[in-house]
Amino acid sequence: MSTRTPLDVFLSDQALAEAREQAKIPGTLAIAITPAAPGTQCSWCDCDIALNETEHRCKGCPNPAAVIMHQFRHGSPVRVDVPLCTGCHPDAARFVLALAQAGGTR
Numbered sequence: 001m002s003t004r005t006p007l008d009v010f011l012s013d014q015a016l017a018e019a020r021e022q023a024k025i026p027g028t029l030a031i032a033i034t035p036a037a038p039g040t041q042c043s044w045c046d047c048d049i050a051l052n053e054t055e056h057r058c059k060g061c062p063n064p065a066a067v068i069m070h071q072f073r074h075g076s077p078v079r080v081d082v083p084l085c086t087g088c089h090p091d092a093a094r095f096v097l098a099l100a101q102a103g104g105t106r
Contacts, residue, residue, distance in 0.1 A: 008035060016070060020079075023072035029100050030072040036065035036083055044088035061088050071096070 004012075012034040019032035042065045045058035065083035069092055072079055084092050 003038070004035065016079075019070060019072050023074050023076075026074050028074045029096070031096065032070040032072075033067050034070065036068050040065040040068070040083045042085035042088050043083045044085070044092050061085055063087060069093070069096070 015032040015034055019030040022028055022030040042061035042063045044061050047058050063085035066086045067084050067089060069082045069084055069089075070079055071082070082092060
């Protein structure tokens with residue numbers, strides 16, 4: 001990925017600001033997706049593990065990240081940034097959607 005242009009930075013800043021604003025609504029989990037900086041590694045766990053493996057420590061997917069999924073939650077000042085490669089992005093989006101639908105983001 002090449003260096004980000006001023007327009008790229010502007011659009012990313014606008015997306016982040018809008019997601020932050022949407023997260024002010026009670027019960028909301030707002031997501032913004034922006035381009036990843038060059039050299040960023042995907043951090044999504046693509047390990048094939050059983051649910052009872054509580055001691056598992058994943059190092060993340062070894063592929064370079066293409067995007068960053070920024071998560072804003074109502075009532076939390078913390079923004080969660082998850083670097084994702086093109087292969088892990090769909091899985092991460094499905095996971096976050098399922099978590100939100102199950103009420104796990106409160």
